[in-house]
Amino acid sequence: MLYFIEQCLNGVQLGMLLFLLAAGLTLVFGIMDLVNLAHGSLYMLGAYFAATFAVLTGSFVFAVILALFVSLIAGMVLEVVAIRRLYQRSHLDQVLGTFGLLLFFNELVRLVWGPAGMTLALPQQMLTAVQIIPGVYYPAYRLVIMVVALAVAALLYFVVMRTRLGMLIRAGASNREMVGALGVNIKLLYTLVFGLGAALAGFAGVMQAPILTVQIGMGENILILAFVVIIIGGIGSIRGAFVASLVVGLIDTLGRAFVPDMLHRVLSTNAAATLGPALSSMSIYMLMAAILVFRPEGLFPAASR
Amino acid sequence: MTASADPSFDAGREPLLAPRTAVTVVLLAVLALVPVYAMLSGDGFALTLFTRVLILALGAVSLNLIMGYGGMVSFGHAAYLGIGGYAVGILAKEGIGSGLVQWPVAIAVSALYALVVGALSLRTRGVYFIMITLAFAQMIYYVAIGLDRYGGDDGLTIYRRSQFGGVIDLNNKTLFYYLCFALLLTSIYLVARIVNSRFGLVIQGARSNERRMRAIGFPTFRYKLVCFVIAGALCGLAGALLANLTNFISPALMHWTRSGDLIVMVVLGGLGTPFGPLIGAVAFLLLEEGLSRVTEYPDLILGPILLLVAIYVHGGIEGLLVGRRDG
Numbered sequence: 001m002l003y004f005i006e007q008c009l010n011g012v013q014l015g016m017l018l019f020l021l022a023a024g025l026t027l028v029f030g031i032m033d034l035v036n037l038a039h040g041s042l043y044m045l046g047a048y049f050a051a052t053f054a055v056l057t058g059s060f061v062f063a064v065i066l067a068l069f070v071s072l073i074a075g076m077v078l079e080v081v082a083i084r085r086l087y088q089r090s091h092l093d094q095v096l097g098t099f100g101l102l103l104f105f106n107e108l109v110r111l112v113w114g115p116a117g118m119t120l121a122l123p124q125q126m127l128t129a130v131q132i133i134p135g136v137y138y139p140a141y142r143l144v145i146m147v148v149a150l151a152v153a154a155l156l157y158f159v160v161m162r163t164r165l166g167m168l169i170r171a172g173a174s175n176r177e178m179v180g181a182l183g184v185n186i187k188l189l190y191t192l193v194f195g196l197g198a199a200l201a202g203f204a205g206v207m208q209a210p211i212l213t214v215q216i217g218m219g220e221n222i223l224i225l226a227f228v229v230i231i232i233g234g235i236g237s238i239r240g241a242f243v244a245s246l247v248v249g250l251i252d253t254l255g256r257a258f259v260p261d262m263l264h265r266v267l268s269t270n271a272a273a274t275l276g277p278a279l280s281s282m283s284i285y286m287l288m289a290a291i292l293v294f295r296p297e298g299l300f301p302a303a304s305r
Numbered sequence: 306m307t308a309s310a311d312p313s314f315d316a317g318r319e320p321l322l323a324p325r326t327a328v329t330v331v332l333l334a335v336l337a338l339v340p341v342y343a344m345l346s347g348d349g350f351a352l353t354l355f356t357r358v359l360i361l362a363l364g365a366v367s368l369n370l371i372m373g374y375g376g377m378v379s380f381g382h383a384a385y386l387g388i389g390g391y392a393v394g395i396l397a398k399e400g401i402g403s404g405l406v407q408w409p410v411a412i413a414v415s416a417l418y419a420l421v422v423g424a425l426s427l428r429t430r431g432v433y434f435i436m437i438t439l440a441f442a443q444m445i446y447y448v449a450i451g452l453d454r455y456g457g458d459d460g461l462t463i464y465r466r467s468q469f470g471g472v473i474d475l476n477n478k479t480l481f482y483y484l485c486f487a488l489l490l491t492s493i494y495l496v497a498r499i500v501n502s503r504f505g506l507v508i509q510g511a512r513s514n515e516r517r518m519r520a521i522g523f524p525t526f527r528y529k530l531v532c533f534v535i536a537g538a539l540c541g542l543a544g545a546l547l548a549n550l551t552n553f554i555s556p557a558l559m560h561w562t563r564s565g566d567l568i569v570m571v572v573l574g575g576l577g578t579p580f581g582p583l584i585g586a587v588a589f590l591l592l593e594e595g596l597s598r599v600t601e602y603p604d605l606i607l608g609p610i611l612l613l614v615a616i617y618v619h620g621g622i623e624g625l626l627v628g629r630r631d632g
Contacts, residue, residue, distance in 0.1 A: 082616075092568070
């Protein structure tokens with residue numbers, strides 16, 4: 001039971017992380033109608049920035065803040081230099097172009113930081129385990145990730161639903177020509193939205209950096225998970241992304257933790273050892289395929305699309 | 306995805322020595338002479354490289370059938386390469402070495418997989434279709450990782466190439482090259498025949514306006530499904546060839562970035578054109594190879610090239626040759 005609670009927490013934590021990635025992806029997708037395969041690269045860059053700044057400044061908190069800021073700038077520069085020229089192209093051209101960017105960034109990181117990965121050390125006080133309910137200890141840092149990501153989600157919700165910028169973002173998602181015709185500087189809005197998405201992705205990378213090794217290609221597999229999230233949630237829907245992130249995070253984590261054991265009870269040891277890991281890795285893709293078969297536009301399809 | 310102009314309209318009106326015809330003819334002639342060059346210069350690597358180009362071009366031709374003509378953007382096409390490859394690898398490991406068994410099995414299993422995936426995926430549209438095909442490919446990828454008996458994550462070495470009763474010896478590199486070349490040309494011809502048949506016109510019609518095609522009485526779902534299965538079978542064959550070329554298969558063959566490579570080849574060469582996928586495969590793989598010889602960081606140049614093509618070139622290299630302006 002304790003193990004179950006711990007795994008649930010891990011699932012929620014993965015879900016929150018996915019949400020940081022998926023929120024930016026779904027905004028860019030929903031508003032600019034852009035398939036961005038380079039989103040994972042921004043996640044990777046965020047992690048590298050944080051690791052570098054941690055070495056330079058010697059402070060974890062400074063490193064996180066600086067990395068967040070640089071990710072935002074990097075995203076906006078990328079939008080101005082390359083991405084904005086892709087909005088009017090077909091999805092296929094976008095796949096080609098952003099795939100090129102993905103190759104470019106992987107190689108750039110190899111050139112600048114070298115082929116070996118980096119690690120980002122946590123400050124002492126975050127290394128301890130916290131007793132959350134009697135008898136259940138959980139790493140403090142993972143709790144921090146959850147709280148911070150929840151705070152970011154709340155902030156994002158506030159910005160999108162309650163501010164003028166958010167109103168323009170939502171308006172841009174439902175009818176961009178109209179927003180442009182009403183005199184809104186749509187170019188600037190797009191740059192801001194892309195920068196916001198890049199900052200969120202970079203932030204996800206920063207948060208994950210102390211848990212995983214910072215390495216080339218770290219964004220590629222998680223990018224696919226983020227795509228699964230926004231497809232399940234419905235493209236362009238922040239709420240859908242939030243729900244789907246939690247569902248995907250929980251199913252993926254719990255599947256890895258419990259499916260192999262469950263198989264051991266019904267199958268021979270050999271078959272279970274083979275099938276278990278495969279089945280648990282496949283679980284979220286099966287979920288997505290099943291959802292798309294029954295709801296071809298995701299759980300929360302944006303109304304106007 | 307609606308931006309691609311219909312290439313079949315301007316076909317036939319071209320002058321005989323249009324740049325694109327000339328380039329295609331020259332390219333085919335060069336490809337036909339690669340083994341001669343390899344024999345004269347003793348450059349065995351060139352022959353292997355170009356065999357690889359031809360095989361991946363076959364995969365791109367198959368992707369072009371559904372993506373270029375049918376508008377079905379499959380982001381999981383590398384799964385067929387893997388299925389075809391694993392069919393050869395698994396049968397070889399279990400002691401069935403005959404290509405007359407291995408290759409048909411590779412094709413049949415790929416077709417069956419395409420039937421299942423197509424039947425479920427073709428209910429969705431646009432980006433959702435892209436992502437659901439990706440999801441299925443990821444599942445197959447993880448299945449391959451789980452195959453402990455066949456190497457799991459590390460892959461599987463194939464000790465004997467497919468046997469053809471001593472009639473065709475695949476260990477003969479030149480022969481293998483020409484076999485791949487012949488299969489590639491046959492499939493380009495086959496795809497051209499398919500897309501210009503009544504069946505293919507229905508497929509192309511469904512790409513332009515599916516609702517209208519249904520309204521005039523075509524069950525487009527079934528047409529598209531059959532097309533999807535044909536493409537899957539063709540790419541499964543490419544997988545079987547690839548396994549025979551490298552003598553090795555691993556899940557990495559099916560990583561989603563490999564599916565991305567295939568899309569890049571098709572779009573780079575020219576979507577929905579008969580020779581576009583071949584031109585794209587040659588350009589992409591030779592560029593990759595050439596750049597990695599002059600610099601330690603080839604993707605630093607390759608990446609921006611792809612980006613520039615995506616932004617400025619309409620209709621890929623074929624589009625450049627014709628000077629077509631769409632979009």
